[in-house]
Amino acid sequence: MSGLDTEEHWFDDAAGRLIRPYTVSDGRTEPTTPMELLSMVIATGHRPPGQLGPEHAQALGLCGTVTxxxxxxxxxxxxxxxxxxxxxxxxxxxxxxxRSPDPMADSTNLTVLEAILDALERRI
Incomplete structure (x- = not known):
């Protein structure tokens, strides 16, 4: 598999994700905890009971600081x-x-919108 990203076994530079997103979520389409794009997440420091799957482990690793x-x-x-x-x-x-974003926060704040756009562009 040429172009295979060594850090992400399920992503190919030319083809994109090698597994479908619904496979990652076991076919589920709704989270049990309501979240918004601007919801803040952070690791609690507790150890998971058992082994996490690769996507869950990666997500947890990204929550080391508030994001x-x-x-x-x-x-x-x-x-x-x-x-x-x-x-x-x-x-x-x-x-x-x-945590949900502060309801008093201005969701039309240009700085916030630029940060979201920057994060989404890095996804591409």
């Missing part, structure tokens, strides 16, 4: 809904904490 769901999705190169399901699983296991 947004959009940033995690961009770094995982997964659709936001699949990322929300992965993160929701981690919340259910108690290894990640998720």
């Amino acid at each position: 947004t769901v959009a940033e995690v999705a961009a770094r995982l190169r997964l659709p936001a809904v699949v990322t929300k399901i992965l993160l929701s699983d981690l919340v259910d296991l108690g290894v990640v904490d998720a």
